[in-house]
Amino acid sequence: MRVIFQIAPLRQEIELNTAAGQAPNYFMYFPGNYRWSAEMLAILSTAPYGGAEISEVDRIGRKLRDCVGDDDAWFRAWREGGEPAERLLDECFAIVERIALVPPETVKLNLQLATMGMQMMGFKDAWTLDGQLSAAAHTLLREELRRPLDEKRKAEGTKAYLQMRDGPFQPEPFGPRARRRD
Numbered sequence: 001m002r003v004i005f006q007i008a009p010l011r012q013e014i015e016l017n018t019a020a021g022q023a024p025n026y027f028m029y030f031p032g033n034y035r036w037s038a039e040m041l042a043i044l045s046t047a048p049y050g051g052a053e054i055s056e057v058d059r060i061g062r063k064l065r066d067c068v069g070d071d072d073a074w075f076r077a078w079r080e081g082g083e084p085a086e087r088l089l090d091e092c093f094a095i096v097e098r099i100a101l102v103p104p105e106t107v108k109l110n111l112q113l114a115t116m117g118m119q120m121m122g123f124k125d126a127w128t129l130d131g132q133l134s135a136a137a138h139t140l141l142r143e144e145l146r147r148p149l150d151e152k153r154k155a156e157g158t159k160a161y162l163q164m165r166d167g168p169f170q171p172e173p174f175g176p177r178a179r180r181r182d
Helices: 002-019 034-044 054-067 071-080 085-100 104-120 123-140 143-156 158-169
Strands: none
Touching: 034 054, 054 071, 104 123, 143 158
């Protein structure tokens, strides 16, 4: 909800500026379409962390310039924007061949440095906490409660199992299927 309240005044500002014939005083990848522009900036903001290549995002954005607002075109462009599988496989093999030339000690050192980076980001703590919580959840579950769920999964599959497990708690108070309270 907090995000909605922060964005709403910005949208009003865009409408006021556009109505007055003024350009917004911030970057818009697709002028006149706040939603698409905001999404492009969100995607571009992942570039420093390896989430996107700026040139690839721009290449897809240029394809979309002639169909701004057409959400089907948006999804189609992003789906087709990735590397073709054949080219990706060739690139993976090229990387593997390069790694094979590196001494094993260097590969181990690189792995250790990457692991240290993950630990500094809190990955080890999250992993440990997940293990502790999972162990408690699995050991505290009584057999008479667990058996019907396991039988449901074996007989009807995961979807039926999840419905049986989570159904009594739906809709979530603030989840995607929550009903609006009047």
